[in-house]
Amino acid sequence: MKKISIFKKPITQYSLFMPILCLFLVLIVNLIQTPHFFKITIQNGVLYGYIIDILNRSSGLVILAVGMTLVVASSGGTDISVGAVCALAGAVCVAALGTGETYKMPYIAAVLLALLIGLICGVFNGFLVSFMKVQPMVATLILFTAGRGIAQLVTGSFILYVKPKSFTYLGSFIPGVPIPTPCFVAAFVVILTWLVLTKTSLGMYIQSVGINSKASFLVGLNSKVIIFLTYVFCGICAAIAGLISVSRTASIDANNVGLYIELDAILAVAIGGNSLAGGKFSLAGSVIGAITIQALTTTLYAMRVAADQLPLYKAIVVVAIVAIQSPVLRKWFKNLTLKLAPGKPVKEAM
Amino acid sequence: MSKVNTAAPQSNGSGVFKRVAQKLLERNFLLFVTIVLFIIAYVAGLFAFKDKNFGNLQVFLNLLISNAGLIIIAVGMTMVLIIAGIDISVGSVVAVTCMMLAAMMEKAKMEPLPAVLIVLLFGVVFGAVQGWLISYLKLQPFIVTLAGMFFARGLTAVISLEMITVTNEAYVKLAQYKMYLPFGGYLNRKGEMIYPYIYPTVILALAIVVLGYIMLRYTKFGRTIYAVGGNEYSAMLMGLNVKRTKLLVYIINGFLATLGGVAYSLNTLGAFVELARGFEMDAIASTVIGGTPLTGGVGNVIGTLFGVLIKALIETFVSFQGNLSSWWSKIIISALLALFIVLQSLLAMRKEKQR
Numbered sequence: 159m160k161k162i163s164i165f166k167k168p169i170t171q172y173s174l175f176m177p178i179l180c181l182f183l184v185l186i187v188n189l190i191q192t193p194h195f196f197k198i199t200i201q202n203g204v205l206y207g208y209i210i211d212i213l214n215r216s217s218g219l220v221i222l223a224v225g226m227t228l229v230v231a232s233s234g235g236t237d238i239s240v241g242a243v244c245a246l247a248g249a250v251c252v253a254a255l256g257t258g259e260t261y262k263m264p265y266i267a268a269v270l271l272a273l274l275i276g277l278i279c280g281v282f283n284g285f286l287v288s289f290m291k292v293q294p295m296v297a298t299l300i301l302f303t304a305g306r307g308i309a310q311l312v313t314g315s316f317i318l319y320v321k322p323k324s325f326t327y328l329g330s331f332i333p334g335v336p337i338p339t340p341c342f343v344a345a346f347v348v349i350l351t352w353l354v355l356t357k358t359s360l361g362m363y364i365q366s367v368g369i370n371s372k373a374s375f376l377v378g379l380n381s382k383v384i385i386f387l388t389y390v391f392c393g394i395c396a397a398i399a400g401l402i403s404v405s406r407t408a409s410i411d412a413n414n415v416g417l418y419i420e421l422d423a424i425l426a427v428a429i430g431g432n433s434l435a436g437g438k439f440s441l442a443g444s445v446i447g448a449i450t451i452q453a454l455t456t457t458l459y460a461m462r463v464a465a466d467q468l469p470l471y472k473a474i475v476v477v478a479i480v481a482i483q484s485p486v487l488r489k490w491f492k493n494l495t496l497k498l499a500p501g502k503p504v505k506e507a508m
Numbered sequence: 509m510s511k512v513n514t515a516a517p518q519s520n521g522s523g524v525f526k527r528v529a530q531k532l533l534e535r536n537f538l539l540f541v542t543i544v545l546f547i548i549a550y551v552a553g554l555f556a557f558k559d560k561n562f563g564n565l566q567v568f569l570n571l572l573i574s575n576a577g578l579i580i581i582a583v584g585m586t587m588v589l590i591i592a593g594i595d596i597s598v599g600s601v602v603a604v605t606c607m608m609l610a611a612m613m614e615k616a617k618m619e620p621l622p623a624v625l626i627v628l629l630f631g632v633v634f635g636a637v638q639g640w641l642i643s644y645l646k647l648q649p650f651i652v653t654l655a656g657m658f659f660a661r662g663l664t665a666v667i668s669l670e671m672i673t674v675t676n677e678a679y680v681k682l683a684q685y686k687m688y689l690p691f692g693g694y695l696n697r698k699g700e701m702i703y704p705y706i707y708p709t710v711i712l713a714l715a716i717v718v719l720g721y722i723m724l725r726y727t728k729f730g731r732t733i734y735a736v737g738g739n740e741y742s743a744m745l746m747g748l749n750v751k752r753t754k755l756l757v758y759i760i761n762g763f764l765a766t767l768g769g770v771a772y773s774l775n776t777l778g779a780f781v782e783l784a785r786g787f788e789m790d791a792i793a794s795t796v797i798g799g800t801p802l803t804g805g806v807g808n809v810i811g812t813l814f815g816v817l818i819k820a821l822i823e824t825f826v827s828f829q830g831n832l833s834s835w836w837s838k839i840i841i842s843a844l845l846a847l848f849i850v851l852q853s854l855l856a857m858r859k860e861k862q863r
Contacts, residue, residue, distance in 0.1 A: 306835075469665075
């Protein structure tokens with residue numbers, strides 16, 4: 159007997175099912191924990207509430223997750239230097255603007271300089287990975303260890319503060335606009351990337367290189383250049399996230415900007431249902447993954463968990479989420495449900 | 509192949525020696541480069557810091573003393589890298605080890621020995637869980653150990669958010685127990701003979717290196733590790749138990765991570781949440797500089813020992829120099845890492861071409 163369904167396939171088979179379910183679960187827990195979770199109010203002319211806070215704080219992570227998704231998809235490796243690149247780009251921007259009452263150079267020039275730094279870091283990583291055939295994790299390990307050191311040299315090992323008020327616009331609110339600026343930036347990056355990937359063949363190229371770079375090369379794709387480009391893009395994304403991060407506090411602390419954020423970004427990609435072995439990817443999944451992680455963090459803060467203890471709970475959730483997605487466990491569950499369900503042929507379970 | 513054939517007829521003594529040497533060099537090229545680099549760096553240090561007693565044996569021994577924990581952990585990391593895995597949780601495991609030891613001895617007033625045993629058991633269990641997730645559930649090692657890293661760091665904070673200093677008498681005594689060497693002494697200004705010393709942790713670390721070398725090189729299990737790392741699929745077809753091997757390697761690694769943590773704790777005699785941050789990257793970098801690539805199937809714990817020593821040497825240079833920021837040591841190590849990585853990949857590319 160066939161059930162009539164509006165879906166072409168079982169709902170659990172959709173690639174976005176798991177990420178959305180995870181986010182949903184986190185939000186449900188929140189709703190029980192704090193009943194006024196979904197309330198959005200307007201205070202001082204800006205939107206205010208848990209949801210807005212999550213969207214605002216997750217925007218940097220969303221941007222990183224987009225870059226990381228492409229890196230993972232094309233090379234089957236991860237870029238662990240993004241946190242250090244965040245710090246470096248932020249440090250360069252702040253150092254270029256100076257700590258005086260006015261900017262030392264035009265704001266836009268400093269931003270472009272920071273983006274250029276991100277680009278250079280990306281070029282460095284990309285060159286090692288694509289042309290030197292170094293494993294992505296090792297190649298990016300170099301900047302991971304050196305990046306913060308260089309950032310410390312740029313800032314002279316001080317925490318620098320930027321005084322002009324306009325510097326904080328990027329990380330908080332532009333006067334008169336009720337929505338946090340980082341949300342706009344994140345949306346802009348996501349939409350632009352999505353358009354480029356779907357309206358050109360680049361998205362398909364990245365997938366095909368990720369699935370089999372040799373075969374793609376034989377078909378006529380320049381695999382190396384495509385992998386290279388994804389790393390460059392990831393570097394720029396990291397620089398944008400770094401700019402948002404320094405703008406939030408109007409200061410740069412090279413030790414702490416973007417600390418551990420590379421791990422969150424990789425988790426976002428994994429929770430988004432993307433295989434870390436490369437190949438097919440879902441940008442939407444990663445974005446949802448990034449928001450899920452921030453929602454989880456905010457939830458735990460709301461439950462009065464100390465910031466330092468946060469990782470413990472995060473780890474448990476992460477293992478649960480990743481284990482659910484494991485093909486071995488899925489098969490096991492499938493067999494179990496087939497055995498338990500009466501009237502269905504058991505032999506399929508074998 | 510053709511090279512061997514042409515060389516075979518002329519089997520005079522020097523020819524054989526040359527061939528053996530060539531083969532040894534080819535097989536251990538990266539190890540060779542690491543050791544030569546260490547020697548060059550050390551000799552350069554001798555000249556550069558002549559006035560600061562760099563040649564003193566104690567300076568060299570300090571390299572070992574301050575990195576005993578790292579050496580132990582890097583041996584475990586070498587095995588993990590040989591099976592083409594990775595473990596980025598070791599830094600946090602060191603932190604939680606130190607914290608557990610400190611809490612058990614200070615808060616619960618336990619004796620050092622049971623505390624250490626409990627901690628080592630924790631390491632075995634921790635490694636077993638990670639290994640099970642990686643080998644039996646086929647989750648990616650990076651993600652699993654990433655979660656392990658979060659877990660251990662969070663657990664450290666759960667045990668105590670404040671710094672704990674160890675004051676247990678027996679433990680402090682063990683930590684400060686200097687073992688004097690019978691040679692290499694020098695006369696100080698007062699005319700007394702000062703002999704260089706090491707701590708027990710150094711002997712522990714070197715013993716682990718030797719044990720690791722013997723296990724990897726001469727035991728069935730050690731050869732299985734290489735086989736699994738070289739090609740998992742063909743190892744399986746050969747009838748090797750791939751899953752169990754991987755599980756065991758992660759268990760050993762977990763054990764060594766906590767053992768290294770104990771050595772680290774003997775150095776610091778205290779614990780706080782942010783302890784040993786980035787330690788996992790030190791371990792990975794040292795291992796890679798020591799000639800163990802992340803692709804698996806290749807690796808050597810002797811190289812790893814020298815990798816750690818090179819890292820330690822660079823740190824010593826920076827601190828001897830005096831007015832350089834300590835960040836420079838990170839930058840130099842990264843540059844060195846980059847050099848080695850490029851070298852490794854060039855070698856791999858050459859081999860590919862030869863085929």
